[in-house]
Amino acid sequence: MTLTQEKTLAAQVRTDFPILQQQVNGKPLVYLDNAATSQKPLLVINTLKDYYEQYNSNVHRGVHTLSAKATDAYEAARDKIANFVKAASRQEIVYTRNASEAINLVAYSWGTSNLQKGDEIILSVMEHHSNLIPWQLLAQRTGALLKFVELTETEEFNLGQFQSMVSDRTKLVAVVHVSNTLGCINPIQEIIALAHQYGARVLVDACQSVPHMPINVQQMDCDWLVASGHKMCGPTGIGFLYGKLDLLRSMPPFLGGGEMIADVFLDHATYADLPHKFEAGTPAIAEAIALGAAVDYLTDIGMDKIYAYEAELTEYLFEQLQQIPEIRTYGPQPKVAGLGRAALAAFTASDVHPHDLSTILDQAGVAIRAGHHCTQPLHRYLVAQSTARASLSFYNTREEVDVFITALKEAIEFFGGIFG
């Protein structure tokens, strides 16, 4: 009997990503900056190309063949996204430029018309600036108050503190599902259930969860959920807002223009039904269609499989990092089999500044992020001026983790010498 070696997920998909087949600074590229943006498979790249070569045309505006084809593809992509996050209706998916725009949409449309002085908005200290600034602006406009859930000892969302913070004054809870810095997976189901007990609405920033694990908005029972296409194998310039149908219906338009109207008179207008009410102007048509292709691609592999494989990588990554005494990682340690946290590690290496680390790793072909990762308040809370971050995806391999760890050790040695 011969044993057939089962290929890892990365080995199976690797060739789908042309960008990964290159050398950087004379070394094979090891791309570990997936939390910033993911790479794109050929299917997505070809979808963009096909659109422009074969049926580029405006949507919802023409009766000619190309326009019909573009409109069909654009709306079919919406169906794919709706299925992907298990929305109850396709009308609950609104295209936006990215997650940031989706959050701003909710803050302006719902926030401005529903919040008053003294109302409370609960966020956490780990929020990305995108899920913080729109609420700061809203608080300035309305007089609402911002409250912040802090971290537990293991650097995770403090559910106990949230429990004592939420009250009848709470009108909104906006929280990240998976932190882009700590890598913790927040107890979103519990957060939502608690908030709903007090009649508060909940917005989930799912930028770092949608690309890496199965998402079910109905089971979660969130009121809104936002994500960016570019972090989930799709193009830049496209993201989406999921919102419960009745809630979206009750919200006034955000931007005005073509597409979002029903009847227009000189002094007033009636608006299109959902989701178009929130899609003013010619949208990012090619990008939306290509995001649909990205969703097809991920669905074909299976989000369960992606999550399981990334957990294996997480376990390996943390095992390796733990063997370097100078390394301090942030956020919780992975649980058994790498579960319980995202496949990313934000870290510092004693006296070596993250930028210096990143430059040296870049010379070894390894792309990581250095800085505050758009979570400045979190860094302040952790008393870290900046951190380095390696973030993995399902196309990364153990061998790449090895290359990263070797280069990291060399960098620490290079600088360690001078402090020694």
Place this chain on the structure above:
Amino acid sequence: MTLSNVRDLYQQVILEHYKKPKHKGKTTPVHRYQKGHNPSCGDTIELTLRLNETGDTIEDVKFEGEGCAIAMASADLMADVLRGKQIDEALEMVQRFQSMMKGQAEFPKEQRKLNVMQGVAQFPVRIKCANLTWHTLKAALETASSASLEEFISNEKDD
């Protein structure tokens, strides 16, 4: 690894200024004070200057801040060469340093120790690290007094 490239950037002199800076702290008294930062990466610097009685010559420069080896070494090297310089001269040096980062200039022999920073020009993403201290100096010199300078000036706006 290609540590040879890395050594072009992190020359021994740079590492020494980073490891053992000679000009950390605050001048007494403080005649000029300016904070600068690179918002996208979080590096910050706080420069203080002592001037002579007529206010046209730099007597002492000190810095505090947090940042990478390049940013901190650049500040320490700058403080080294600025002592005794006229304000006009210092402003010219700011320009020269910024040109050097584009690979278009170097310093004459009495200031040649600054030339160790030339390697940074080969690492475009790190140029702003080296420039931070000089950019902050420029703002410090162009503002007449040290009043109400609690604001950071950003090194990342297009000049």
